[in-house]
Amino acid sequence: MRRAIGVDLGGSHVMAAVVEEDGTIKHRHEVDIVDHQLDAVLKAMRKAITGALDQVEDASIVGIGVGSPGNIDAKTGTIRYSPNFHWTNVPLGERLRAMFDHPVYIANDARCATLGEYTYGVGKGTRNFVLLTLGTGIGGGIISEGTLLLGNAMGAGEFGHHTIRPVDGFVCGCGKIGCFEAQASGTGLMRHALALAPSFPRSTLLDLPREKWGSKMIRKAAAAGDGHGLAAWNRWIDDLAIGLSNIIAFVNPEVIALGGGVSSAGDFLVGAVVPKVEERTTMVPRGTTRIVIASLINDAGAVGAATMAFRGGLTTGAGAP
Ligand SMILES: [Zn+2]
Secondary structure: EEEEEEEEEOOEEEEEEEEOOOOOOEEEEEEEEEEEHHHHHHHHHHHHHHHHHHOOOOOHEEEEEEEEEEEEEEEOOOEEEOOOOEEEOOOOOHHHHHHHHOOOEEEEEEHHHHHHHHHHHHOOOOOOEEEEEEEEEEEEEEEEEOOEOOOOOOOOHHHHHOEEOOHHHHOOOOEEEEEHHHHOOHHHHHHHHHHHHHHHHOOOHHOHHHHHHHHHHHHHHHOOOOHHHHHHHHHHHHHHHHHHHHHHHHHHHEEEEEEEEEHHOHHHHHHHHHHHHHHHOOOOOOOOOOEOOOOOEEEHHHHHHHHHHHOOOOOOOOOOO
């Protein structure tokens, strides 16, 4: 059985998993990251990866795949920009290759997750597939005719930063107004609820302490028929539908999978957004893109990074990253 180490590198912790070739996770090693200096992050990564490697026979490991947010040159493993660590042009790949005897691959985490969901999840069996992760932000990736699209500078699939509300939208973390991410991420759902608060002075949502505020709580209130929760949810669904119909117009994939924290809303989410997406879909034949919930959930990052290692990179072919 061939295995790979899949590494999910986040801002506060790193998780290294032993992933078997059928996509199942066998062992996990998680290490906290408390210091964002490169050497401290590398130390935490070494500890997590070594912990995972120690669990299995070395000869069965085909490589180490690392997924992390930001713009990453997948050819060299250089982090061009990391929003978590505030790094620019950090040669993470070079440093990790000096530490381990196995091939090391590094890429954007959402692109890795797309590859994982395409290979082992709801994208399996399709040729044209999109993953959209709705969490604190929005990430994604595009598979076209079986190949992950990278773009000229690894920017293909940055759905989160296409503008959908340039006039009356929320300010995005990237500085623009009305990005899809600002409007339709889990954070976007909270912002819709806060923006609507003056219209619901008796809302019970407002009685909750601020630290308990979260997209899940708003979604649950909406499902229970709470007026404030429902109003926020409907605005959020409207914005999500705009972005999804744009993606359909650009890519017309067979399947768009929704992942990330908000996707736990399941049928409540899909049932609400699909009719609105259909309304906004013109020219592209309606109903030719299915919208479903992703299946790898929290494991998407590690499984996706391992998938990259199994494939020998994000894409296959001579000189490809
Ligand atoms: Zn943005």
